[in-house]
Amino acid sequence: MIGDLHVHTTRSDGSYSPKEAVLMAQARGLDYIGIVDHDTTEGLEEAVELGRALGVVVVPGVEISAYDFKRRRKAHLLGYGYSSPAARVEALCRPLLEARDTRTREQVAILSAAGYPIAIGEVEAAAKGARTLYKQHAMAVLVGKGVADGIYGDVYRRIFGPGGICAGDIRYADAFDALTAIHEDGGIAVLAHPGQLDSWDLLDELLAAGLDGIELYHESHSLADHEKVLARARAWPGVALTGGSDDHGGLGSVNAMGDIRAPFGALESLKRRARPQGG
Numbered sequence: 001m002i003g004d005l006h007v008h009t010t011r012s013d014g015s016y017s018p019k020e021a022v023l024m025a026q027a028r029g030l031d032y033i034g035i036v037d038h039d040t041t042e043g044l045e046e047a048v049e050l051g052r053a054l055g056v057v058v059v060p061g062v063e064i065s066a067y068d069f070k071r072r073r074k075a076h077l078l079g080y081g082y083s084s085p086a087a088r089v090e091a092l093c094r095p096l097l098e099a100r101d102t103r104t105r106e107q108v109a110i111l112s113a114a115g116y117p118i119a120i121g122e123v124e125a126a127a128k129g130a131r132t133l134y135k136q137h138a139m140a141v142l143v144g145k146g147v148a149d150g151i152y153g154d155v156y157r158r159i160f161g162p163g164g165i166c167a168g169d170i171r172y173a174d175a176f177d178a179l180t181a182i183h184e185d186g187g188i189a190v191l192a193h194p195g196q197l198d199s200w201d202l203l204d205e206l207l208a209a210g211l212d213g214i215e216l217y218h219e220s221h222s223l224a225d226h227e228k229v230l231a232r233a234r235a236w237p238g239v240a241l242t243g244g245s246d247d248h249g250g251l252g253s254v255n256a257m258g259d260i261r262a263p264f265g266a267l268e269s270l271k272r273r274a275r276p277q278g279g
Contacts, residue, residue: 001031001032001057001267002029002030002031002032002258002261003030003031003032003033003034003057003244003261003262003266003267004025004030004032004033004034004244004245004247004257004258004260004261004262005032005033005034005036005059005061005078005080005215005242005243005244005262005266006034006036006063006078006192006215006218006242006243006244006245006246006247006260007021007025007033007034007035007036007244007245007247007257008035008036008037008038008063008246008247008248008249009021009035009037009043009047010127010128010129010130011037011040011042011043011130011131012037012038012039012040012063012130012132012134013038013130013134013136013137013248013251013252014037014247014248014249014251015128015248015249015250015251016247016249017043017128018035018043018044018046018047018050019046019047019050021033021035021047021257022047022050022051022054022056022058023050023054024257025051025056025257025258026054026055026056028256028257028258029258030056030257030258031055031056031057031267032056032057032058032059032267033051033056033057033058033059033244033257034058034059034061034078034080034242034244034262035047035058035059035060035061036061036062036063036078036079036080037061037062037063038062038063038064038065038134039062039063039064039065039093039096039097039100039132040062040090040093040097040131040132041060041062041082041084041085041086041089041090042131044058044060044061044084045084048060057267059080059081059267059270060080060081060082060084061078061079061080061081062078062079062082062086062089062093062182062187063076063077063078063079063192064076064077064078064079064089064092064093064096064173064178064181064182065093065096065100065170065172065173066172066173066174066175066177066178067171067172067173067174067175068175068199068201068202069174069175070202071201071202073197073198073199073202074172074197075175075191075194075197075199075202076191076192076193076197077175077178077179077182077189077190077191077192078189078190078191078192078213078215078242079178079181079182079185079187079188079189079190080187080188080190080242080270081186081187081188081270081271081274082182082185082186082187082188083185083186083187086185086187087185088180088181088182088184088185089181089182089185089187091181092173092177092178092181093173096170096172096173097131097132099170099171100132100133100134100170101131101132101133103168103169103170104123104132104133104134104135104137104138105120105133107135107138107160107166108120108123108133108138110165110166111138111159111165111166114165116142116147117142117145117147118138118141118142118145122141123137123138123141124137126138126140126141126144135156135160135166136151136248136251136252137251139151139152139155139156139251139252140250140251142155150252151251151252152252175202175206176206176209179206179209179210179211183210183275186274186275188212188213188240188270188273188274188275189206189210189211189212189213190211190212190213190214190215190240190242191203191206191211191213191214191215192215192218193215193218193220193221193246194214194215194225194228194229195218195220195221195222195224195225195228195229196218196220196221200228203232204232207232207236207239211239212239212240212270212273213239213240213241213242213269213270213273214229214232214233214239214240214241214242215229215241215242215243215244216229216230216241216242216243216263217242217243217244217260217261217262217263218243218244218246218260219245219246219254219255219260229241238272238273240266240269240270240272240273241263241266241269242262242263242266242269242270243260243261243262243263243266244260244261244262245257245258245259245260245261246260247259
């Protein structure tokens with residue numbers, strides 16, 4: 001089976017609706033996709049039902065904005081196959097979504113006051129009904145007006161990077177709390193793109209704490225990163241290996257859905273790691 005286990009939708013900072021994501025998966029010849037919106041499980045029942053009708057397996061997922069407080073680094077955790085409703089994950093993520101929305105609205109006000117042609121209503125429209133606004137939605141407005149030439153280009157770095165007028169991030173959830181929440185909802189916990197965030201030391205600690213899998217294939221991963229992931233997999237027999245495009249559609253994607261695929265047997269590997277809710 002061919003699949004992509006890292007897809008985002010309009011429920012967070014992607015530009016495809018859940019329905020559009022499933023239709024695209026079918027059009028691109030994928031047997032399964034994992035929808036892993038940031039800090040929310042909203043909208044997945046619709047996608048699962050449509051996928052069932054179209055012959056595309058939709059793996060319910062989430063990407064939790066976590067943090068390694070020991071090393072002061074971001075560390076994203078993917079959760080797959082949890083029971084619905086995912087009460088523990090939602091409780092952990094609700095403050096993150098509220099803080100992110102508040103911070104984005106503050107950033108839009110700062111940009112407007114600084115002379116950028118942007119208004120909160122335009123950002124809300126760019127978010128296509130998402131409950132939480134992201135800085136990517138603000139950037140989409142600036143790109144649309146010709147102020148920036150891409151979501152993650154020079155303007156983004158100047159505004160949101162160190163020293164920028166909108167620099168500063170929200171407080172993320174502790175990585176071990178994220179691991180626990182995913183497990184308590186019956187989900188399978190996978191560390192996302194450890195090479196991108198230099199999460200190798202944390203990875204070893206999470207594996208000892210019961211982490212189920214590691215994202216092997218990702219746009220940010222080099223061959224050296226692949227070797228590091230595979231070394232952990234050899235040291236921890238049975239650990240699941242995943243991968244995918246990290247497709248956000250028109251909101252900053254490098255690869256389209258299916259351009260980076262999950263490793264052979266990834267879906268079956270996740271199923272073997274499945275646990276009962278609260279396990």
